[in-house]
Amino acid sequence: MINLGESVFILMVxxxxxxxxxxxxxxxxxxxxxxxxxxxxxxxxxxxxxxxPFLAMMQILIYVGxxxxxxxxxxxxxxxxxKKPKEWTTVGKFIVSLIVSLFSFALFFxxxxxxxxxxxxxxxxxxxxDIGRALFDRYAFPFELISLVIVVSIIGAxxxxxxxRGEKK
Amino acid sequence: MxxxxxxxxxxxxxxxxxxxxxCGILGILYRRTLIAMLISMELxxxxxxxxxxxxxxxxxxxxxDGMVFTLFIMGLAAAEAAIALSIIILIFRKYKTIxxxxxxxxxx
Numbered sequence: 001m002i003n004l005g006e007s008v009f010i011l012m013v014x015x016x017x018x019x020x021x022x023x024x025x026x027x028x029x030x031x032x033x034x035x036x037x038x039x040x041x042x043x044x045x046x047x048x049x050x051x052x053p054f055l056a057m058m059q060i061l062i063y064v065g066x067x068x069x070x071x072x073x074x075x076x077x078x079x080x081x082x083k084k085p086k087e088w089t090t091v092g093k094f095i096v097s098l099i100v101s102l103f104s105f106a107l108f109f110x111x112x113x114x115x116x117x118x119x120x121x122x123x124x125x126x127x128x129x130d131i132g133r134a135l136f137d138r139y140a141f142p143f144e145l146i147s148l149v150i151v152v153s154i155i156g157a158x159x160x161x162x163x164x165r166g167e168k169k
Numbered sequence: 170m171x172x173x174x175x176x177x178x179x180x181x182x183x184x185x186x187x188x189x190x191x192c193g194i195l196g197i198l199y200r201r202t203l204i205a206m207l208i209s210m211e212l213x214x215x216x217x218x219x220x221x222x223x224x225x226x227x228x229x230x231x232x233x234d235g236m237v238f239t240l241f242i243m244g245l246a247a248a249e250a251a252i253a254l255s256i257i258i259l260i261f262r263k264y265k266t267i268x269x270x271x272x273x274x275x276x277x
Contacts, residue, residue: 009176016185020192020212029205036208039189043215046185049176050226052236062243067211067250074204074254078261097198105191112183117228119179124230131233131240139237146244153248157255164259 009049016042033071040064054128182223189216201268203257211246218242 015038022035040063047056135143175181189212196209218239225235 006175013181013185017188020189023208023212024192024196024199029202032200032205032208036211039212039215043219046182046219047222050182050222052222052226055222055236055239058240058243062247063211063215067247070250070254071204071208074257077258078204094199097195100198101191101195104194105187108187108190109184112187113180117179117224120228120230124226126225126230126233126236131236134233134237135240139241142241146241150244150248153252157251160255160259164262 008045012042012045012049014042015039016046029075033068033075036071037064037068040068051124052126054131179223179227182219182227186216186220186223189213189219203260203268204254207250207253207257211250214242214246 019035019038019040019042023032023039024035026032026035040059044056044059047053047059193209193211193213193216196212197206200206200209221235221239221242223235225233229235
């Protein structure tokens with residue numbers, strides 16, 4: 001007996017996991033980017049299930065709309081990558097990185113699942129208004145610092161582009 | 170409250186966060202191009218954000234703190250992606266490759 005909400009939730013979880021595995025294991029970098037898009041949509045669906053629809057909207061806007069498009073521009077600017085996986089990797093490297101990944105997975109899994117997380121009392125109902133109020137009240141200084149970081153990164157990217165144009169002769 | 174549903178369970182979200190983290194670690198170690206490494210780092214950041222929102226929902230549902238931190242993570246990821254991609258484009262113009270094993274001018 002499984003209802004519609006649970007089946008959609010399971011679909012979102014599998015979309016996230018398959019997208020992550022596609023991102024990591026696919027040979028072409030375009031497929032990796034599309035796997036990242038699938039992962040972002042799955043995580044946005046999970047945010048909806050976590051009662052955070054504003055974050056789901058921001059996830060789709062920022063990650064799918066901005067970062068992925070930026071990565072796609074970089075891929076197209078930096079040329080084609082048509083190498084097959086067996087040309088750019090070896091079995092030994094894959095096995096070693098898989099061992100490291102699985103070891104860290106087991107480590108974090110044993111840590112996280114052992115802790116009895118106390119279920120909080122009360123109903124979680126933070127609206128977008130609460131988020132905005134927290135941003136301008138308690139987190140005003142980190143908010144301004146984030147905006148400063150973004151301004152610096154924009155100026156830095158522009159200056160890198162300008163100086164590379166000058167060096168090119 | 171409907172507690173018995175599958176999506177009202179904290180452990181699934183924690184498992185998914187750990188899964189994304191380990192996929193990111195595997196990608197950073199395994200992929201050879203710099204852009205794929207950057208994509209793997211985005212996976213790690215998303216796992217962290219998912220865990221923040223899950224803890225905010227289940228453990229401390231009093232304020233929107235975890236959601237605010239996830240918004241900060243998104244802003245930092247955008248800034249990081251912009252800077253890293255511009256550096257990658259510069260590296261490609263200079264060395265004609267973006268594979269991390271072939272950039273060995275500063276070795277030794």
